[in-house]
Amino acid sequence: MTTDAGAIRSRLADVRRRVESSGGNPDRIRIVAVTKGFGSDAIAAAREAGLTDVGENYAQEMLAKVPDAPTGTRWHFLGPVQRNKVARLARCRPVWHGIDRPAAADAVAAAAPGSEVMVQVNVVGDPRRPGCPADEVADLVAHVRSLPVDLSGLMAVGPVPVGEASRDCFRWLARRAAELGLHELSMGMSEDFEMAVAEGATTLRLGRVLFGPRPDPEPRPDIGLETGGI
Numbered sequence: 001m002t003t004d005a006g007a008i009r010s011r012l013a014d015v016r017r018r019v020e021s022s023g024g025n026p027d028r029i030r031i032v033a034v035t036k037g038f039g040s041d042a043i044a045a046a047r048e049a050g051l052t053d054v055g056e057n058y059a060q061e062m063l064a065k066v067p068d069a070p071t072g073t074r075w076h077f078l079g080p081v082q083r084n085k086v087a088r089l090a091r092c093r094p095v096w097h098g099i100d101r102p103a104a105a106d107a108v109a110a111a112a113p114g115s116e117v118m119v120q121v122n123v124v125g126d127p128r129r130p131g132c133p134a135d136e137v138a139d140l141v142a143h144v145r146s147l148p149v150d151l152s153g154l155m156a157v158g159p160v161p162v163g164e165a166s167r168d169c170f171r172w173l174a175r176r177a178a179e180l181g182l183h184e185l186s187m188g189m190s191e192d193f194e195m196a197v198a199e200g201a202t203t204l205r206l207g208r209v210l211f212g213p214r215p216d217p218e219p220r221p222d223i224g225l226e227t228g229g230i
Contacts, residue, residue: 009048019194028202029203033206034054037215042211047069047073075093077095077098081098081104083103086111089112093112096116096118099118100119105143105144116152119141122156137154138180166192174199174200185201187203
């Protein structure tokens with residue numbers, strides 16, 4: 001693990017080379033530095049390395065880090081949206097990646113009108129995984145479009161282990177977004193971002209490839225309530 005800005009800057013340069021080799025434009029793909037499990041020093045180092053966008057999976061962890069984060073940090077909330085936490089998270093003005101049901105969209109629209117949101121799709125079809133079922137995406141998108149939020153695109157977590165099924169899932173998500181007239185594709189993490197870029201990703205959620213292995217997790221109040229690790 002490292003929170004040294006120089007090391008992160010070097011790893012970021014390597015990520016951008018890999019993005020370009022995969023057919024993407026590094027200047028047009030948004031990289032979200034996922035600091036789940038790391039301390040506030042990781043956010044400071046990421047910002048010093050040139051990364052503005054920072055993502056967290058757990059409400060409690062994001063709320064704890066916001067006060068010490070450098071001015072201008074753009075937050076991304078990556079976990080499933082729980083209505084009892086939306087009002088507190090809204091103060092951070094995050095991009096909401098995990099809209100997976102109408103009630104979640106309604107809660108964000110009420111607490112944070114005008115927010116950028118994405119509909120999370122369960123591309124692997126496993127009911128234990130978060131995300132809207134694939135056959136309900138159009139209905140959820142229509143509902144979100146009726147609300148005072150900025151629906152920018154679709155988000156998905158690819159299958160594990162990474163393989164050709166990952167590429168198929170990313171390709172399907174890109175096609176579905178195009179059919180729905182959505183331009184943003186939040187897909188691709190440390191292990192599979194090159195496949196995601198090749199299939200049209202516009203936002204990457206990267207943790208280990210920038211910071212190295214995460215430290216052993218400490219118990220947190222959100223465990224058991226929020227999932228969707230990046």
